Amino acid sequence: MQMLFPCRQTISRIHTPSNPREDTASKIVQVLRKNSGIDILKHSPLILSTLNSHAVQLVLSNSRLPLRSCLLFFNFLRENPAHKPDLVAHLTLIRRLYDERKFTDIQFVLNCIANDVDLRTPVSKIVSLVEGGTDDSIFVQKLCDMLFRVYTDNGMFEEAVVVFDYMEISGFKILERICIVLLLALKRCNRIDMCFSFFRRMVGANVEVTIYSTTIVIDGFCRRGEVERAKDLMEKMVTKGIEPDVFTYNMLINGFYIKGMVEEAIKMKAIMEHKGFEPDVVTYSTIACGLCKLKRYEEAKMWLFTMIGKGLTHNLVTFNILINIYSKIGNLDEANRLFEEMKKGGVRPDIVTYNTLIDGYLKKGNLQEIMWLFEEMEKGRVRPDIVVYNILINGYCKKENLEEAKRLFEKMEKGGVRANTVTYNILIDGYCKKDNLDEAKWLFEVMEKSGVRRNTVTYNTLIDGYCKKDNLEEAKQLFEEMEEGGVRHDIFTYSILIDVYCKKNKLEEAKLLFEEMEESAVRPNIVTYNTLIDGYCKNAKLEEAERLFGEMEKGGARLDTITYNTLIDAYCKEEKMEQAYKLRNRMEARGVRVDTVTYNLLIDASCKKGDFKEVERLFEEMEKKDVRGDKVTYTILIDKYCKKGNLTKAHKLRGVMEVMGSMPDLYTYASLIHGELSFGKLDEALKLFSEMKQRGIIPNDFTYTTIILGLSKQGRLDEALRLYDEMIEAGITPNDRVAFIQRLRS
DNA sequence: ATAGGGTTAG
Numbered sequence: 162m163q164m165l166f167p168c169r170q171t172i173s174r175i176h177t178p179s180n181p182r183e184d185t186a187s188k189i190v191q192v193l194r195k196n197s198g199i200d201i202l203k204h205s206p207l208i209l210s211t212l213n214s215h216a217v218q219l220v221l222s223n224s225r226l227p228l229r230s231c232l233l234f235f236n237f238l239r240e241n242p243a244h245k246p247d248l249v250a251h252l253t254l255i256r257r258l259y260d261e262r263k264f265t266d267i268q269f270v271l272n273c274i275a276n277d278v279d280l281r282t283p284v285s286k287i288v289s290l291v292e293g294g295t296d297d298s299i300f301v302q303k304l305c306d307m308l309f310r311v312y313t314d315n316g317m318f319e320e321a322v323v324v325f326d327y328m329e330i331s332g333f334k335i336l337e338r339i340c341i342v343l344l345l346a347l348k349r350c351n352r353i354d355m356c357f358s359f360f361r362r363m364v365g366a367n368v369e370v371t372i373y374s375t376t377i378v379i380d381g382f383c384r385r386g387e388v389e390r391a392k393d394l395m396e397k398m399v400t401k402g403i404e405p406d407v408f409t410y411n412m413l414i415n416g417f418y419i420k421g422m423v424e425e426a427i428k429m430k431a432i433m434e435h436k437g438f439e440p441d442v443v444t445y446s447t448i449a450c451g452l453c454k455l456k457r458y459e460e461a462k463m464w465l466f467t468m469i470g471k472g473l474t475h476n477l478v479t480f481n482i483l484i485n486i487y488s489k490i491g492n493l494d495e496a497n498r499l500f501e502e503m504k505k506g507g508v509r510p511d512i513v514t515y516n517t518l519i520d521g522y523l524k525k526g527n528l529q530e531i532m533w534l535f536e537e538m539e540k541g542r543v544r545p546d547i548v549v550y551n552i553l554i555n556g557y558c559k560k561e562n563l564e565e566a567k568r569l570f571e572k573m574e575k576g577g578v579r580a581n582t583v584t585y586n587i588l589i590d591g592y593c594k595k596d597n598l599d600e601a602k603w604l605f606e607v608m609e610k611s612g613v614r615r616n617t618v619t620y621n622t623l624i625d626g627y628c629k630k631d632n633l634e635e636a637k638q639l640f641e642e643m644e645e646g647g648v649r650h651d652i653f654t655y656s657i658l659i660d661v662y663c664k665k666n667k668l669e670e671a672k673l674l675f676e677e678m679e680e681s682a683v684r685p686n687i688v689t690y691n692t693l694i695d696g697y698c699k700n701a702k703l704e705e706a707e708r709l710f711g712e713m714e715k716g717g718a719r720l721d722t723i724t725y726n727t728l729i730d731a732y733c734k735e736e737k738m739e740q741a742y743k744l745r746n747r748m749e750a751r752g753v754r755v756d757t758v759t760y761n762l763l764i765d766a767s768c769k770k771g772d773f774k775e776v777e778r779l780f781e782e783m784e785k786k787d788v789r790g791d792k793v794t795y796t797i798l799i800d801k802y803c804k805k806g807n808l809t810k811a812h813k814l815r816g817v818m819e820v821m822g823s824m825p826d827l828y829t830y831a832s833l834i835h836g837e838l839s840f841g842k843l844d845e846a847l848k849l850f851s852e853m854k855q856r857g858i859i860p861n862d863f864t865y866t867t868i869i870l871g872l873s874k875q876g877r878l879d880e881a882l883r884l885y886d887e888m889i890e891a892g893i894t895p896n897d898r899v900a901f902i903q904r905l906r907s
Numbered sequence: 908a909t910a911g912g913g914t915t916a917g
Contacts, residue, residue, distance in 0.1 A: 285912055299916040338908040446908075449908095450908070453908095477908080478908050479908085480908090481909075482908055482910045483910070484908095484909095485909065488909095498914070511908090511909095512909080513908050513909045514908090514909080515909085517908080517909045517910095518909095518912060519909090520909070522911070541911080546909095546915085547910085548909055548910050549908095549910080550910085551910040551911070552909080552910050553910095554910090555910065555911070558911095581910095582911080583910055583911045584910085584911085585911090586910095586911040586912070587910075587911050588911095589911090589912095590911070590912065593912095616911095617912085618911055618912045619912085620912090620913090621912045622911075622912045622913095622914095624912090624913095625912065625913065628913095651911045651912095653912055654912090654913085655913090656913040656914070657912080657913050658913095659913090659914095660913065663914095687914085688913055688914045689913085689914080690914090691915070692913075692914045693914095694913065694914090694915095695914065698915095719917065721914095722915080723915045723917085724914090725915090726915045726916070727914080727915050727916095728915095729915090729916095730916065733916095756915095757916085758915055759915090759916085760916095761915095761916045761917070762916055762917095764914085764916095764917095765916070769914075777909050791916095792917085794916095794917085795917095796917050797916085797917050799917095800917070826917095828917055829917090832917085837910065863916050872909065
């Protein structure tokens with residue numbers, strides 16, 4: 162303990178001034194008692210030259226000198242390296258300050274002691290120094306309280322605990338109120354273990370602990386994701402007669418929220434009600450938020466409506482959550498209505514409100530509304546923050562406009578808003594999805610250099626990028642790098658790798674990883690299962706897939722649309738249409754949303770069978786069930802009509818799809834071009850070909866090859882050659898069917 | 908309380 166307090170000086174006792182230079186002291190007192198005495202003293206080198214520790218002590222303890230003058234003198238000495246006041250001087254002043262109950266000033270002086278290595282002294286020594294002339298134990302206790310507080314405020318937690326120990330040994334009464342300062346400070350600094358151990362010391366020292374301190378520790382555990390431990394602590398305290406209150410319950414509910422355990426959070430709310438506590442706005446908001454995190458927006462909405470129904474009023478947070486819900490489910494009209502309602506009700510929207518709405522409108526492609534929101538923000542002096550930049554940069558990335566995304570990124574940094582981990586993650590994902598792994602990896606390196614922390618999402622994004630590019634080596638290396646760098650693998654990391662193994666027909670490897678995942682206590686979720694089921698399906702192991710599916714169903718897992726679609730696809734591919742329809746009906750019966758993909762699978766299968774009646778029936782059914790066709794739906798049909806030679810119908814459908822808001826993509830164009838060419842309509846095909854390129858759709862090798870062959874068949878060799886070069890330029894490797902071009906060249 | 912990553916169909 163002594164080590165904590167380097168103490169170089171030898172201290173004489175305070176209250177026995179045996180100073181041979183009482184002269185100096187009384188001279189100084191005389192000067193200081195005058196008006197502006199301190200200024201006179203500053204210009205009296207003769208007096209100052211005789212000043213020493215004892216003289217200072219005499220001056221400060223002289224009751225004829227007003228306290229104000231003492232403080233001026235003390236500060237003058239502090240600013241003067243030659244006359245730096247020693248520990249005794251500090252303590253003398255403290256004693257005087259205490260007599261006049263100037264506690265703020267005492268804290269200031271104690272602060273000086275704590276922050277000066279030369280003065281720092283063990284609490285026992287300080288006490289022995291002041292106790293020499295006083296048996297005022299209330300003063301000593303008060304001094305300890307304040308010293309404890311000063312150490313805490315300065316982040317000197319170990320020193321604070323030493324004071325606590327001293328107080329315990331001395332048999333002082335330690336108030337919970339004092340200890341809470343340290344508990345809160347430790348929690349704020351994320352020193353949760355120390356927070357808990359100090360709490361235990363409090364209990365051990367018979368401090369009258371209440372639910373207040375207990376809740377601080379519980380909150381600390383919860384925030385660190387240790388909600389179970391928090392719950393255990395609560396239960397243990399209940400046996401000691403300390404009952405949780407609304408705050409405690411809310412903290413525990415928040416703990417479950419952090420871990421994504423909404424069901425547990427809801428259970429906890431029931432318990433608190435059972436114990437006679439009314440859930441408040443925080444309780445309901447936390448549960449609603451937890452449901453939002455799980456994308457269960459309808460339930461989240463219900464909870465908030467229940468809250469309002471109970472007469473609890475909306476605040477900024479609940480408005481923001483509700484606006485977020487409507488934004489996420491795409492009902493921007495309702496989100497905007499709430500936005501107006503909150504303003505009318507006198508709740509000022511904040512940066513979160515604006516960001517939420519901007520994100521919602523961006524995903525709807527409504528740029529006009531976004532402009533208005535930005536104008537309103539400026540008027541309300543709400544400054545754009547990193548989150549809204551990330552939203553916009555992400556918008557550009559998802560539209561594959563990486564140039565604009567990067568431009569905004571640079572503009573943002575020039576404007577003084579620093580990119581964070583999320584910003585980089587967004588851009589890295591953008592470049593990965595654009596197949597520009599070099600740029601993605603470069604940004605990954607830039608993060609390191611600019612001191613932006615790389616987290617699990619960063620690694621997952623890049624690993625997925627490499628997996629999708631078939632670069633398993635790089636992916637695996639990053640996976641290992643995570644371990645070394647202390648970045649945790651999570652369910653995404655495993656799912657990404659399990660997927661790539663499934664897709665590469667390495668089912669054994671996938672299963673091995675699945676087991677490894679369970680060992681590292683990462684629980685598989687619906688995505689992991691869907692990935693594996695698809696892996697089995699596509700590797701001719703339908704029975705295995707069915708087995709896993711049944712296991713999930715029995716285990717009470719929430720099977721989702723993708724789970725069903727994956728199996729329906731497998732049945733369609735094996736032409737087991739009866740089974741496919743049976744599953745479709747089952748998903749409906751279980752309340753699982755039948756979506757566009759489900760219909761696309763059935764429509765495609767019916768097309769392949771040539772059962773157009775069924776195709777039409779399915780189309781009608783989609784309309785009735787309000788399932789919108791997408792570009793894949795239309796492309797399936799367009800392809801079918803092209804193959805049948807009904808080009809008029811195919812083009813008509815292409816028109817319909819654009820009216821319905823689905824843009825034709827690579828596959829659509831490929832079908833149409835192939836259709837035109839098989840009827841010798843080369844110019845029509847060329848027109849489509851340049852149209853798709855104009856729209857920024859990069860043709861694949863199949864499209865290039867088909868067009869090049871079409872051109873060469875009609876003797877238009879120059880054009881064929883030009884396209885061939887264009888294809889090479891685009892980085893597409895030519896296949897055997899156009900190898901003749903090389904010979905043609907030479 | 909707002910932003911980022913993994914699974915299905917042509």
